[in-house]
Amino acid sequence: MTEFRKSRWFALVWAVPAAVVVAAGVVILARFIRDLPAVQDWLVTYPGHSPLPAGTPEGFPWWLGWLHFLNSLFMLLIVRTGWQIHTTKRHEAYWTRNNSGLIRTKNPPTRLSLPLWFHLSLDTLWVLTGVVYVVLIFASGHWARIVPTSWDVFPNAISTGLQYATLEWPTENGWEGYNALQLLLYFVTVFIAAPIAILTGIRMSPAWSIRLKRITPYVPIAWARRLHFPVMVYFVAFTFVHVVLVAATGLLRNLNHMYANRDDVSWVGFWVFLASVAVMVGAWIAARPVVLRAIAGLGGTVSRR
Template identity: 55%
Template sequence: MTETTTKASRVADWVRERRRLVGWTALISVIAVVVVVLVARWLRGTPGGADFIETYPGIVEPPAGTPVGIPAWLGWQHFLNSFFLLLIVRTGFQLRSKQRPPGFFTRDNTRWPRTKRAPRRLGIFLWFHLWLDALWVLNGVVYVVLLFATGQWLRIVPTDWAVVPNAISAALQYASLDWPTENSWVVYNSLQQLAYFAIVFIASPLAILTGLRLSSVWPPEGALVRAFPEKLARRVHYPTMIFFLAFVFVHVVLVLTTGAVRKLNQMYTARDTDDWLGFAVFAASVVVMAVAWVLAKPPLLKRIAAKGGTVRG
């Protein structure tokens, strides 16, 4: 058996294993969803469950001075976040597949600031992943600065412990398929607020920190290496990506099933209206992301990477 045949066999085995895993995951997920819905509906039907939802309807009144509405810059941030995350997740799965990269990039030290270490050779997918990470972080920094500069942080940062029981109430209402009444143009429900807070201030910093640890930026030896082992970073980085995927899935489902036309206008055109402009902008953004997905193939990536170094393979 030749080496090429052996590699092809390993890849085929990996694909079959992944398909089997996806199948079992889908089946278990469907069963889990059915069970959760039935339990939630039963709980809502009990006197205690009904009283709990009446006491905690799922929304905490925002603090005085909280801005109403979603500004235009937040719509742009939403698109850029989606765009970068889509490609980051794609390259992340490519890296986890353990397949040999179709090319390798080495930085040109005559065109970039010199360092004491020799340039590190990167697989083309890792090179693209790191650049996407850098752009996503830059976008995130701009977002956080604007968030606090405009007071929008009051919409996603909890300021009252009542957010906890109200979030549980909102979760119970969603799970029972009798969803809470809300107007996200004015205030997010407590579950949304906690989810957005977790994404912005917990999951994103974790993704950045662990990504830095796994990148060539992190020192190869010294106290930082001992303080934060690479193995630990890998164990945290991948589940963080799965958390992002789960959030995006639930977010998209809820947007499309709770008044999609109005929600898309709020998110993409900064208007609380029922016309179809927001849907058109959303559709255009999906086309842009689809085109980027198709174009982000090794031939184009190699040509772009070659502008900053040497690409072989």
């Protein structure tokens, strides 16, 4: 018992009950606020949804499901490798680029830890996936589902948050469009959080110190480090809430929207989702040093510490 009290897990003995008490207090307060006559009238005016522009397509195109899966896969491994980089002081293996072949530069090759090499490789794939996503949503008209087009999205988002807090959640119909709170959160994630993660990651990468020395004094690396980790925490929190709400607001229908491109409550999307989870679990298991050393060795030299 004494050893457990000294461990970092002992804080959960108090944290979990405290979180339950706080959550219960939030629900009670939200219900009290919702029942006020003025708030009741306000909820009628702002039910939680902003009308989409005319011509916005309904449903989810097939390419969105694939990009959603790739984003989930890359983000899972990016968070894993980012945490390894953040918590490990001395790494077991390092990678150095071969300054020959298709990629030749005048700068000397940079020695990277194997987790950092994998992290940067995943970042590249994640950014490419994001670029394809942004191009396709604007080309197809689906951009209006995640970009605010009127100011009433803000009071509607507050209305939605209040309804969630009372545990009497607003009616969902993601096939036609997201509620205002979802719309704002998707906008922040895609167009604010993701660019911040990319820009701060570029500033922290070794390539910056080699190629962008002239502007280094104007963009302190400490600034990038202070932002990069909190953005990762934001993505983890967003993913957790997203998964919980998908399960709580109609699991089969929501999974069919994203994984089967259909608006019903069949089990098709569920089985496709399970297959995607199996692939992600397989990728997590496969991302071991012995496998990463073999892959990294195709484009560079892997050496021990």
